[in-house]
Amino acid sequence: MADQRVTWYVATLSAIIISVAAGIGSKGGLILTKLIIPQWADLRSSVTLYCQFDTGGDSLYSVKWYKDDHEFFRYTPGLSPQTLVFDLDGVNVDESKSSASEVTLYPLTRTSNGNYKCEVSTDAPNFPTVVEDANMSVIAFPDDGPRIEGLRPLYSVGEFLEANCTAKMTFPLAQVTWFINNLEVDSYLLERYTPEISEGPFYNSTLGLRFPLKKEWVDMNKKLMYVKCIAKVAGAEPKTDETSVRLRLIPDQTLSQERHILNAGTAINNHCAIILIISAVYYYEVYN
Ligand SMILES: *[C@@H]1O[C@H](CO)[C@@H](O)[C@H](O)[C@H]1NC(C)=O
Ligand SMILES: *[C@@H]1O[C@H](CO)[C@@H](O)[C@H](O)[C@H]1NC(C)=O
Numbered sequence: 681m682a683d684q685r686v687t688w689y690v691a692t693l694s695a696i697i698i699s700v701a702a703g704i705g706s707k708g709g710l711i712l713t714k715l716i717i718p719q720w721a722d723l724r725s726s727v728t729l730y731c732q733f734d735t736g737g738d739s740l741y742s743v744k745w746y747k748d749d750h751e752f753f754r755y756t757p758g759l760s761p762q763t764l765v766f767d768l769d770g771v772n773v774d775e776s777k778s779s780a781s782e783v784t785l786y787p788l789t790r791t792s793n794g795n796y797k798c799e800v801s802t803d804a805p806n807f808p809t810v811v812e813d814a815n816m817s818v819i820a821f822p823d824d825g826p827r828i829e830g831l832r833p834l835y836s837v838g839e840f841l842e843a844n845c846t847a848k849m850t851f852p853l854a855q856v857t858w859f860i861n862n863l864e865v866d867s868y869l870l871e872r873y874t875p876e877i878s879e880g881p882f883y884n885s886t887l888g889l890r891f892p893l894k895k896e897w898v899d900m901n902k903k904l905m906y907v908k909c910i911a912k913v914a915g916a917e918p919k920t921d922e923t924s925v926r927l928r929l930i931p932d933q934t935l936s937q938e939r940h941i942l943n944a945g946t947a948i949n950n951h952c953a954i955i956l957i958i959s960a961v962y963y964y965e966v967y968n
């Protein structure tokens with residue numbers, strides 16, 4: 681028994697020593713600290729992908745970038761030229777903005793969609809390598825939008841409010857929603873228009889707002905109603921446009937409305953008081 685244990689210790693110890701001597705243990709020195717690849721990239725902008733690493737004191741051998749497993753950029757500080765760009769459909773590298781830890785793509789196309797991978801190696805024995813990947817989807821945010829149109833700055837109670845919110849030239853189709861005082865507007869107050877489709881395809885989507893203005897929707901202290909439109913393209917951060925409309929109050933209307941609100945507030949209290957009095961009288965009559 682004891683003999684076996686000793687043999688086991690010796691074997692383990694030799695394995696560790698051999699590993700360290702072979703440089704396998706030094707792989708722990710190189711780490712990929714951060715890979716930043718946006719999940720959604722705007723077709724009309726450039727995108728910069730970041731691959732940050734720590735060589736743990738070893739010298740960098742290469743940084744290689746792949747899209748769907750095809751290499752498109754290589755940075756090797758020890759070789760000349762230091763950077764190499766490989767032709768790949770949908771991948772246009774801006775070499776002036778690409779280096780050891782970042783690569784900028786411009787212009788983007790729909791085929792820029794895909795899986796991006798960064799691979800870093802040091803020239804320590806056995807060229808230890810770290811790899812990480814992420815997916816990126818190309819979308820088109822609203823071109824200069826969304827935009828709220830047709831809204832006047834001033835309305836009276838009962839006046840018809842009509843406005844459109846339009847998200848132009850998006851890909852895919854934008855989901856447009858209206859909010860009043862930060863509450864989503866019910867669909868019966870909306871007017872849906874068929875999306876326009878331009879070549880690409882790109883979509884123009886318009887959602888209308890149509891309703892007679894009610895004072896319940898106005899902040900009566902500020903005489904304002906806050907209106908916001910949100911356009912969401914795929915899963916990306918939504919874009920918004922917002923404004924506020926003022927309520928014009930005829931002096932008479934102001935008074936009657938404020939009284940109305942006050943009455944509504946005190947009505948319940950009055951009822952309670954009356955019920956209490958009736959109960960008290962009843963109690964007195966019955967039990968005395
Ligand atoms: C990327 O997308 C592919 C296919 O949709 C999926 O199988 C893979 O898990 C995704 N990779 C990452 C890192 O999200
Ligand atoms: C809203 O858009 C529709 C369709 O484009 C148009 O017919 C309507 O006049 C617009 N309404 C306003 C208030 O701009």
Ligand SMILES: *[C@@H]1O[C@H](CO)[C@@H](O)[C@H](O)[C@H]1NC(C)=O
Pocket residue numbers: 848849876877878883884
């Ligand atoms: C969508 O809007 C853009 C920008 O206003 C316009 O140029 C284009 O013609 C519109 N598309 C269609 C199909 O009407």
